[in-house]
Amino acid sequence: MVCLALAPPGLAGESAPVRIGSKAFTESVILADIVAHLAKNDGLETEHVKGLGGTRLLWEALLAGKIDIYPEYTGTLSEEIFAGQGIRGVPALREKLAEFSLTMTDSLGFNNTYVIGMKEELATKLGIRSISDLGEHPDLTVRFSNEFMKRADGWDALARRYRLPHRDVRGLEHALAYEALDKGVIQVTDLYATDAKIRKLQLRRLEDNLIHFPKYHAVFVYRTDLEQRAPDFAAALRSLETAIDETAMTSMNARVELDGRSEEHVAAVFLDRERGIQSRVRERSVTEEIARYTLEHLHMVVVSLAGAMLVGIPLGVLAARKLGLAQPILGAVGIIQTIPSIALLVLLIRPVGYFSDELGFPQAVVALFLYSLLPIVRNTYTGLRGISPQLYESAVALGLPPSVRLWRIELPLASRMILAGVKTAAVINVGFATLGGFIGAGGFGEPIFAGIRLNDYGVILQGAIPAAVLALLVQGLFEFVDRMVVPKGLRIEPIE
């Protein structure tokens, strides 16, 4: 199992492939796919790390060289990545990016700014046309994407600018906001200007009458060394500048989200029409996809769990043996649990990056490993401390050395408790590994996040159902392992 950990799947050719990242929404994936097709057309090997969970994740990955390029928006660079530094406009941003050995294209031709939206029907009824009008309706339920809540130009700034009276404004996953808006659970949320769902769900874009929102021109941000590594590709990239207008982008988004075509396909159609570039899009069958998700998921779970056992059980033994170390050890593995998973994945990009070129799988495995430690360490500790003093002393009185006592007496007596900890870790791990979808590690998280992004339950279920089944299988497997590992004498019913 350790060998698996040392040999993650992936390409390790002589020339490093161009690694393209994209955010977890359709437009970003389409733009990244366009670039992927372009690079392939230039004969470059490519890898598309699809739908990463958030700007920070991509930015960190780009800085660490885990990806070479990803589609971004000028507003996001100004307001989020370089927040509070007053860097606006393409030339200023390019200058700033140069400090990180990065650069960017000019605008691809559309401004996907944030807009505030609500259902057309409700807006008409309440007579709301602009953001200012919202001020007269403090009772509306307002929810924004998590990202919008935190941005410099997000909710706080917007509320100040328009003097909006709404209280109890909270964040939620952007993809869920449409669903909630459509069902009437919420009434106001943030949208993207080129969003296909604006038309589908009949939403009204409220006029930004005080011109609060900055421009969100789509650009590609990439590592400067790409120009040396692949000059033709860099040139092709620049040819995309001003090539996609708002209408073209909105219709591509709609092709994916409303007509159910793949981003890859839509990107290929665009390049065929605009450039006459023929791209081969390989559509995989659902069965093939689920098989791949399963393998990736199992790989993550098995490697991280094996690692957590190899480290966690000795740590638990140490905590039980040296009581002075018990609190520091249990405290440390406990604190790891309090780190939000997405934050942990972001934090791990660089440190894990030193040991592996790949993005996604190694970070996900390390995160799962860290989360698995607590149940294993704690149960090992509790199991060993729970051995009755009489039995413990009997072993000492027999004149057995500590190592023999540990292996022959204490670990077997604690085996059931330790195994319960491993089982807890394994079951949690199966669920948790879906977060791998955030960071491009694959597994069942990939269809779950893609499904949320596309608002497609069918796709979500492709990941959710097998993940649930796998969790049950793991549960069942441990009933069997229990019989193998826990000594018979501890499992039999006493007479009398």
Next chain:
Amino acid sequence: MFELSDISKRFGTTEAARAIDLTVEPGKTTVFIGPSGCGKSTLLRLMIGLIRPDTGRVRYRGETLSPQNAMRLRRKMGYVIQDGGLFPHLTGRGNIALTARFLGWNAERITARMDELVSLTHFPTDGLDRYPAHLSGGQRQRVSLMRALMLDPDVLLMDEPLGSLDPMIRSKLQAELRAIYRALGKTVVMVTHDLAEAGYFGDTIVLMREGRIVQVGSFRDLIDSPADAFVTDFVHAQRSPLEATQGVTP
């Protein structure tokens, strides 16, 4: 066999042993007795080095017990506790042979020694392959005794070995245990709270109270010449039911 000099041991605010001086004669059975919490079990655990004294020292066959030599010296002592202290994940055989296997005894030697012990303790041979959960209380104590005797130790330390058994079995085992002690001729140190049992087994009885030794002597000494009023009270409180009934008759 054992020499205890100026032994003191404190657990929190409880003084379990206060300035104890005691010599245990080889080849004899010495019984520690006294009310609960008097320190009799503590003394036994000090002798096998499970706990270390705050002051004073324990000498075993002339050698002062220390953390360095405790493991080696323990293999020359057999220790049996109230519930047997058998490891539930090992069969009777596994329990008995544990230390011998660790010391590298071969299978023949182990089997030969176990055969001796089975006949000594009248243990049913098929019981050896049962787990403790499937043995009766009396059988468990026999397995525990065999485990203690496996390496043929010089001394047996018995901490209320019959304490958790019901009276019928207990009286039967008392007789068997005394026969075994006689057959072995080993030094035995035994802890009990039952005066009749102390009188039945003990060549020497050590009566303790609140961490101190009150009197050392034979059973007769305790009755005929009690050291103080406590001894009289202790002996009195433990009269047999028969005597007690006769006592209230006018």
